[in-house]
Amino acid sequence: xxxxxxxxxxxxxxxxxxxxxxxxxxxxxxxxxxxxxxxxxxxxxxxxxxxxxxxxxxxxxxxxxxxxxxxxxxxxxxxxxxxxxxxxxxxxxxxxxxxxxxxxxxxxxxxxxxxxxxxxxxxxxxxxxxxxxxxxxxxxxxxxxxxxxxxxxxxxxxxxxxxxxxxxxxxxxxxxxxxxxxxxxxxxxxxxxxxxxxxxxxxxxxxx
Amino acid sequence: xxxxxxxxxxxxxxxxxxxxxxxxxxxxxxxxxxxxxxxxxxxxxxxxxxxxxxxxxxxxxxxxxxxxxxxxxxxxxxxxxxxxxxxxxxxxxxxxxxxxxxxxxxxxxxxxxxxxxxxxxxxxxxxxxxxxxxxxxxxxxxxxxxxxxxxxxxxxxxxxxxxxxxxxxxxxxxxxxxxxxxxxxxxxxxxxxxxxxxxxxxxxxxxx
Amino acid sequence: xxxxxxxxxxxxxxxxxxxxxxxxxxxxxxxxxxxxxxxxxxxxxxxxxxxxxxxxxxxxxxxxxxxxxxxxxxxxxxxxxxxxxxxxxxxxxxxxxxxxxxxxxxxxxxxxxxxxxxxxxxxxxxxxxxxxxxxxxxxxxxxxxxxxxxxxxxxxxxxxxxxxxxxxxxxxxxxxxxxxxxxxxxxxxxxxxxxxxxxxxxxxxxxx
Amino acid sequence: xxxxxxxxxxxxxxxxxxxxxxxxxxxxxxxxxxxxxxxxxxxxxxxxxxxxxxxxxxxxxxxxxxxxxxxxxxxxxxxxxxxxxxxxxxxxxxxxxxxxxxxxxxxxxxxxxxxxxxxxxxxxxxxxxxxxxxxxxxxxxxxxxxxxxxxxxxxxxxxxxxxxxxxxxxxxxxxxxxxxxxxxxxxxxxxxxxxxxxxxxxxxxxxx
DNA sequence: GATGAATGAGCCTTCATTCAT
DNA sequence: AATGAATGAAGGCTCATTCAT
Numbered sequence: 001x002x003x004x005x006x007x008x009x010x011x012x013x014x015x016x017x018x019x020x021x022x023x024x025x026x027x028x029x030x031x032x033x034x035x036x037x038x039x040x041x042x043x044x045x046x047x048x049x050x051x052x053x054x055x056x057x058x059x060x061x062x063x064x065x066x067x068x069x070x071x072x073x074x075x076x077x078x079x080x081x082x083x084x085x086x087x088x089x090x091x092x093x094x095x096x097x098x099x100x101x102x103x104x105x106x107x108x109x110x111x112x113x114x115x116x117x118x119x120x121x122x123x124x125x126x127x128x129x130x131x132x133x134x135x136x137x138x139x140x141x142x143x144x145x146x147x148x149x150x151x152x153x154x155x156x157x158x159x160x161x162x163x164x165x166x167x168x169x170x171x172x173x174x175x176x177x178x179x180x181x182x183x184x185x186x187x188x189x190x191x192x193x194x195x196x197x198x199x200x201x202x203x204x205x206x207x208x
Numbered sequence: 209x210x211x212x213x214x215x216x217x218x219x220x221x222x223x224x225x226x227x228x229x230x231x232x233x234x235x236x237x238x239x240x241x242x243x244x245x246x247x248x249x250x251x252x253x254x255x256x257x258x259x260x261x262x263x264x265x266x267x268x269x270x271x272x273x274x275x276x277x278x279x280x281x282x283x284x285x286x287x288x289x290x291x292x293x294x295x296x297x298x299x300x301x302x303x304x305x306x307x308x309x310x311x312x313x314x315x316x317x318x319x320x321x322x323x324x325x326x327x328x329x330x331x332x333x334x335x336x337x338x339x340x341x342x343x344x345x346x347x348x349x350x351x352x353x354x355x356x357x358x359x360x361x362x363x364x365x366x367x368x369x370x371x372x373x374x375x376x377x378x379x380x381x382x383x384x385x386x387x388x389x390x391x392x393x394x395x396x397x398x399x400x401x402x403x404x405x406x407x408x409x410x411x412x413x414x415x416x
Numbered sequence: 417x418x419x420x421x422x423x424x425x426x427x428x429x430x431x432x433x434x435x436x437x438x439x440x441x442x443x444x445x446x447x448x449x450x451x452x453x454x455x456x457x458x459x460x461x462x463x464x465x466x467x468x469x470x471x472x473x474x475x476x477x478x479x480x481x482x483x484x485x486x487x488x489x490x491x492x493x494x495x496x497x498x499x500x501x502x503x504x505x506x507x508x509x510x511x512x513x514x515x516x517x518x519x520x521x522x523x524x525x526x527x528x529x530x531x532x533x534x535x536x537x538x539x540x541x542x543x544x545x546x547x548x549x550x551x552x553x554x555x556x557x558x559x560x561x562x563x564x565x566x567x568x569x570x571x572x573x574x575x576x577x578x579x580x581x582x583x584x585x586x587x588x589x590x591x592x593x594x595x596x597x598x599x600x601x602x603x604x605x606x607x608x609x610x611x612x613x614x615x616x617x618x619x620x621x622x623x624x
Numbered sequence: 625x626x627x628x629x630x631x632x633x634x635x636x637x638x639x640x641x642x643x644x645x646x647x648x649x650x651x652x653x654x655x656x657x658x659x660x661x662x663x664x665x666x667x668x669x670x671x672x673x674x675x676x677x678x679x680x681x682x683x684x685x686x687x688x689x690x691x692x693x694x695x696x697x698x699x700x701x702x703x704x705x706x707x708x709x710x711x712x713x714x715x716x717x718x719x720x721x722x723x724x725x726x727x728x729x730x731x732x733x734x735x736x737x738x739x740x741x742x743x744x745x746x747x748x749x750x751x752x753x754x755x756x757x758x759x760x761x762x763x764x765x766x767x768x769x770x771x772x773x774x775x776x777x778x779x780x781x782x783x784x785x786x787x788x789x790x791x792x793x794x795x796x797x798x799x800x801x802x803x804x805x806x807x808x809x810x811x812x813x814x815x816x817x818x819x820x821x822x823x824x825x826x827x828x829x830x831x832x
Numbered sequence: 833g834a835t836g837a838a839t840g841a842g843c844c845t846t847c848a849t850t851c852a853t
Numbered sequence: 854a855a856t857g858a859a860t861g862a863a864g865g866c867t868c869a870t871t872c873a874t
Contacts, residue, residue: 006833026326028236031868042835044870053869107325114322116378117315118234126378156391160364163371170324170334183364190398214858239843250860252845261844422854442742444652447847458856460849469848523741530738532794533731534650542794572807576780579787586740586750599780606814630837655864666839668866677865 010049011059013039018060023104027111032056058121061112064105065129071097072136082204084140084197085188088157091136092184095161101168101175110169133158144196153191160184218257219267221247226268231312235319240264266329269320272313273337279305280344290412292348292405293396296365299344300392303369309376309383318377341366352404361399368392426465427475429455434476439520443527448472474537477528480521481545487513488552498620500556500613501604504573507552508600511577517584517591526585549574560612569607576600634673635683637663642684647728651735656680682745685736688729689753695721696760706828708764708821709812712781715760716808719785725792725799734793757782768820777815784808 017039021030032053036043050056072094079086099105116122134154141150160183168175188194225247229238240261244251258264280302287294307313324330342362349358368391376383396402433455437446448469452459466472488510495502515521532538550570557566576599584591604610641663645654656677660667674680696718703710723729740746758778765774784807792799812818 010833026323028323029326032870033868043868044835044872045833047870048833110322110325113374113378114318115234115236117318118237123378130375130378152391152394156368156395159368159371159375159391161371162374163367163369166321166370166374167338167367170321170331170338183360183367186360187364187395187398190395218858240845241843252847252861253859255845256858426854442739444739445742448849449847459847460851460856461854463849464854526738526741529790529794530734531650531652533734534653539794546791546794568807568810572784572811575787575791575807576783577787578790579783579785582737582786582790583754583783586737586747586754599776599783602776603780603811603814606811634837656866657864668840668868669838671866672837 007049010041010045012063013041014046014049014056015060015063018056019064019104019108022060022108022111026107027057027115054119054121057112057115058125060108061122061125064109064112065125067105068095068097068100068129069132071095071100072133076136082201084143084200085194087140088137088188088193088197089181089185091133091140092157092161092181095133095165096175096177096180098177101177103174106165106169106175110166130158133161141193144193144200153193157184157187160187215257218249218253220271221249222254222257222264223268223271226264227272227312227316230268230316230319234315235265235323262327262329265320265323266333268316269330269333272317272320273333275313276303276305276308276337277340279303279308280341284344290409292351292408293402295348296345296396296401296405297389297393299341299348300365300369300389303341303373304383304385304388306385309385309388311382314373314377314383318374338366341369349401352401352408361401365392365395368395423465426457426461428479429457430462430465430472431476431479434472435480435520435524438476438524438527442523443473443531470535470537473528473531474541476524477538477541480524480528481541483521484511484513484516484545485548487511487516488549492552498617500559500616501610503556504553504604504609504613505597505601507549507556508573508577508597511549511581512591512593512596514593517593519590522581522585522591526582546574549577557609560609560616569609573600573603576603631673634665634669636687637665638670638673638680639684639687642680643688643728643732646684646732646735650731651681651739678743678745681736681739682749684732685746685749688733688736689749691729692719692721692724692753693756695719695724696757700760706825708767708824709818711764712761712812712817712821713805713809715757715764716781716785716805719757719789720799720801720804722801725801727798730789730793730799734790754782757785765817768817768824777817781808781811784811 014035017035018030021034021038025034032043032046035056036046046053046056050059072091075090075094075097076087079090081087094100112122113126116126137154137157138150141153145153161180164175164180164183168180185194222243225243226238229242229246233242240251240254243264244254254261254264258267280299283298283302283305284295287298289295302308320330321334324334345362345365346358349361353361369388372383372388372391376388393402430451433451434446437450437454441450448459448462451472452462462469462472466475488507491506491510491513492503495506497503510516528538529542532542553570553573554566557569561569577596580591580596580599584596601610638659641659642654645658645662649658656667656670659680660670670677670680674683696715699714699718699721700711703714705711718724736746737750740750761778761781762774765777769777785804788799788804788807792804809818
């Protein structure tokens with residue numbers, strides 16, 4: 001077990017402080033002074049660990065996206081490869097994970113989204129995240145519908161996920177995680193995806 | 209007597225310049241100096257007409273939302289009251305109006321959305337806009353499905369609209385207006401809404 | 417009777433507005449915009465009539481000092497040349513004239529006093545005023561005491577007058593005009609001036 | 625570890641620079657840029673140490689008033705409690721202390737007096753100062769004359785002090801400290817205070 | 833590693849003044 | 854005569870960053 005340097009302590013500490021400050025005053029109004037104060041340490045040290053404010057912001061966004069990725073991947077790992085409906089549910093569920101719908105995270109996420117339009121580094125991170133969601137969905141959907149339809153469905157589901165997040169960001173009551181998942185489940189049922197998925201699962205079991 | 213009526217010229221001019229600057233550098237980086245330069249007039253005059261930067265931003269957001277409202281309402285006026293499917297299409301279509309999917313407008317809209325989380329004046333404007341969309345949709349949907357289902361559908365459609373907008377904001381290709389409307393149309397067909405609407409329309413015609 | 421041009425209307429109107437604004441926010445915070453608004457006319461017009469802000473301020477101070485001068489001179493005219501005590505009382509009384517102890521006037525006067533230290537035009541006006549007060553007092557005092565004592569007394573009385581004014585400027589209750597005059601009268605009695613003055617008056621009457 | 629204790633160096637340095645700038649251009653024209661330049665440091669640092677321009681001005685006035693207080697108190701400490709005439713002289717002398725009649729200090733003092741009429745924080749400081757002078761004088765005077773007369777005398781002496789200061793502020797030759805004290809001494813003699821004080825002192829000595 | 837000191841660039845705003853009508 | 858339009862200079866303040874300790 002490696003000895004923990006200050007770096008391993010300070011970096012998460014500052015990233016968390018950044019998110020809290022963004023939650024409170026918004027990204028444009030977040031200053032290194034506020035973040036330092038919130039973390040209980042000198043603002044100067046941000047330069048030491050992140051090379052500047054933008055470095056800290058990038059690291060913070062990376063952290064947010066990584067948590068999202070983990071939420072999805074860890075759920076996928078618990079679901080059988082053959083259970084297509086379960087896997088789609090896992091992907092959607094990961095996006096509405098308890099940690100992900102925390103108002104602080106939601107606001108941070110939206111703040112970065114807006115900022116990403118004018119910051120190359122953030123833009124790249126955002127694109128990767130978008131593609132990853134689409135990719136996860138398409139992989140599963142392609143197993144039950146033709147490729148072009150899979151793309152259409154994946155795009156629609158992604159739009160639903162982001163739309164619910166977006167509206168939740170401004171809603172004082174925040175995101176209703178359960179309702180969100182039901183909404184998407186309902187969409188999949190309407191599009192007959194769940195039925196097809198179960199059917200395919202049975203076939204494969206029989207095929208073995 | 210001074211030159212009169214400059215207010216009607218300057219205000220839209222400055223609002224448009226604001227949107228262009230937000231499009232280029234983002235809301236947090238937009239300065240009154242840039243906006244003034246873009247409009248070809250002195251930055252000082254912003255105070256003359258809007259009482260300050262925040263006044264200009266609020267007016268800009270108000271303008272964006274008003275354009276959106278007009279796009280929806282003008283389409284609704286062209287559709288027969290009895291044509292429920294047509295009315296829903298009008299509402300959706302208004303949100304993907306040519307002027308509304310202009311990348312400049314989309315970015316401005318998202319920038320304000322992010323900002324609204326920390327600015328009371330913008331927040332109120334945003335809420336009104338959200339509610340208006342939901343309201344428009346529910347009025348039509350209630351005519352074909354029970355109230356609670358109408359609310360669910362309206363919320364889902366709104367999420368789809370916003371989600372598509374949001375993803376379009378970061379997509380280099382922008383929003384594909386036609387595809388967006390097809391996506392939502394497809395959802396409505398899957399939910400059997402279009403069918404029910406046509407049916408209701410026939411009934412009413414027969415009723416006369 | 418000459419027809420009144422707008423100049424004769426506007427100038428006093430603006431001067432009065434200036435004093436009211438100084439009373440409210442102080443000289444450093446008084447802007448031409450405020451003054452114009454208070455007078456109910458466009459600020460631009462100040463340049464028309466006074467050639468700029470400093471011209472207006474100078475005219476205002478001139479007006480304040482002229483009113484003071486009138487208050488003194490008009491009282492002197494009502495007192496017999498031979499009544500030395502009465503003449504001194506007139507000079508003092510003029511400085512505590514009803515119009516002069518108006519809080520608005522007091523504040524304006526003090527504001528200009530402070531400003532005069534760094535403004536040549538105001539400085540000259542102020543000096544003339546100072547000298548005039550001293551001169552008035554010395555002329556009368558020389559008639560009852562030797563020249564060098566007259567100067568000393570005049571200086572002391574002037575200091576008392578200004579000191580009372582100054583303290584009154586900051587006192588929420590303002591200047592107590594009657595008490596002020598009693599204070600100086602008491603000083604003159606203590607210095608035996610009143611007695612000497614009455615004595616001289618009797619001598620002169622007898623001399624005729 | 626950073627350079628510590630700069631606060632004790634910077635604060636007096638900036639306060640002194642403030643007074644010098646006020647002396648040169650007046651309070652309304654004094655800018656943080658000028659003050660910083662005069663002190664040889666960056667204007668930004670004024671915020672660091674005083675939280676803004678008004679904080680600096682308040683600290684400057686506080687400094688001026690404290691110096692005045694020290695001048696009076698230190699003189700009082702050197703005078704025997706029983707020597708009433710000496711104590712009054714000490715109070716007056718403190719107000720015309722060498723440091724206090726420095727033209728720079730006099731102008732600063734007057735500038736603040738004018739400003740205090742429209743600034744709550746400065747107003748309070750000024751009132752405390754006024755009351756302190758009156759209080760010092762009344763305490764001594766009450767020992768030789770009835771209370772109501774003590775108040776009258778104290779007020780008159782205070783007016784004389786302030787009047788001499790005020791006139792000195794605009795007089796190119798400044799305040800003649802010696803003449804000022806003589807003037808007030810002369811007043812006290814005329815009012816028989818010195819005589820009464822000496823008498824009381826003799827009584828008390830005899831009483832022991 | 834950590835921090836207070838210090839800086840300089842930049843921003844919003846105010847304001848006196850000028851101009852066209 | 855009078856005014857709204859418009860400007861440009863300047864001021865206070867914020868803030869990310871660098872530096873010495």
